[in-house]
Amino acid sequence: MSALRKASAELFGLFVEDRAFALAIALWIAICGALAYLHAGSTQTRSLALFVGLAVILIATVVRAARIP
Amino acid sequence: MTAILSTALPAFLASLVEFVEALTIVLAVGATRGWRSAWIGTLSGAALLALAVAAFGPLLRSVPLGALQLVVGILVLFFGLRWLRKAILRYAGAIALHDEAKIFARREAELRAGARGGSTDWPAIVTAFNAVVLEGLEVIFIVIAVGATAGALVPAALGAALAGVIVVAAGVGLRRPLARVPENTLKFAVGIMLSAFGTFWTGEGLGGTWPGADFALPALIGGYGIAAAFALALARRAARGREIANRA
Numbered sequence: 308m309s310a311l312r313k314a315s316a317e318l319f320g321l322f323v324e325d326r327a328f329a330l331a332i333a334l335w336i337a338i339c340g341a342l343a344y345l346h347a348g349s350t351q352t353r354s355l356a357l358f359v360g361l362a363v364i365l366i367a368t369v370v371r372a373a374r375i376p
Numbered sequence: 377m378t379a380i381l382s383t384a385l386p387a388f389l390a391s392l393v394e395f396v397e398a399l400t401i402v403l404a405v406g407a408t409r410g411w412r413s414a415w416i417g418t419l420s421g422a423a424l425l426a427l428a429v430a431a432f433g434p435l436l437r438s439v440p441l442g443a444l445q446l447v448v449g450i451l452v453l454f455f456g457l458r459w460l461r462k463a464i465l466r467y468a469g470a471i472a473l474h475d476e477a478k479i480f481a482r483r484e485a486e487l488r489a490g491a492r493g494g495s496t497d498w499p500a501i502v503t504a505f506n507a508v509v510l511e512g513l514e515v516i517f518i519v520i521a522v523g524a525t526a527g528a529l530v531p532a533a534l535g536a537a538l539a540g541v542i543v544v545a546a547g548v549g550l551r552r553p554l555a556r557v558p559e560n561t562l563k564f565a566v567g568i569m570l571s572a573f574g575t576f577w578t579g580e581g582l583g584g585t586w587p588g589a590d591f592a593l594p595a596l597i598g599g600y601g602i603a604a605a606f607a608l609a610l611a612r613r614a615a616r617g618r619e620i621a622n623r624a
């Protein structure tokens with residue numbers, strides 16, 4: 308059981324390294340999903356918003372990590 | 377002859393786009409995580425598709441492609457953005473570019489662990505597998521859509537098969553040149569590509585559309601390239617500021 312837990316943790320770690328970064332990505336996808344559910348904006352606008360949001364998250368987390376000693 | 381060309385050619389061209397998309401991911405996985413994982417993922421995906429076609433045939437049209445795109449897209453997105461972030465931080469000097477002693481110690485530990493229970497690179501296999509299944513399903517839909525409406529499934533399937541052969545040959549040819557690219561450069565480029573593919577599929581999985589359909593992918597790759605270059609410039613400045621503060 309502990310081996311399974313260790314393997315799951317290792318697998319999780321390969322997709323998620325910085326928890327804040329992963330959480331921000333998941334939140335933004337959820338927000339875009341909610342917008343799609345509510346039919347807010349056009350289908351192309353929502354897709355572009357998904358990309359812009361993810362690019363901003365990438366830039367913000369890179370700068371934050373570079374500042375931390 | 378005209379009927380054959382009118383089904384084989386559209387099936388060939390549309391399938392070529394899908395095969396190239398799958399090849400991009402498989403090459404990215406192979407060049408950065410090892411060709412063994414890329415092959416296992418690709419062959420498992422192809423085998424699953426072949427079995428699915430043999431067992432269900434045209435019934436495959438009822439597979440919920442949107443849901444599949446969403447799951448695969450999110451997985452590829454997490455994988456790609458994580459790599460891209462790390463590659464940018466390495467270039468900026470915020471984390472070590474290469475530490476041979478640490479790498480040697482880790483590899484040694486991995487080999488020891490491998491001797492005990494096998495060291496399968498599951499994320500790499502799953503990424504290649506997902507790409508092959510997703511794009512392969514799209515090729516099947518194309519063949520069914522083009523071939524079934526014109527009553528010419530065989531020419532449509534032959535057109536798609538020819539596209540597959542050409543793309544696989546191109547992939548084999550690209551293996552060696554890729555091996556000469558420095559590791560962090562490769563991870564930077566692969567991170568950009570995986571992030572673009574992940575965003576594309578996640579957007580489609582959420583019911584969205586992209587301007588220019590599949591041709592939005594190069595634009596997304598360019599967009600992530602610009603974002604990565606901008607992040608790199610800011611990170612370099614931040615890392616320099618940190619160094620100066622540490623010295624003071």
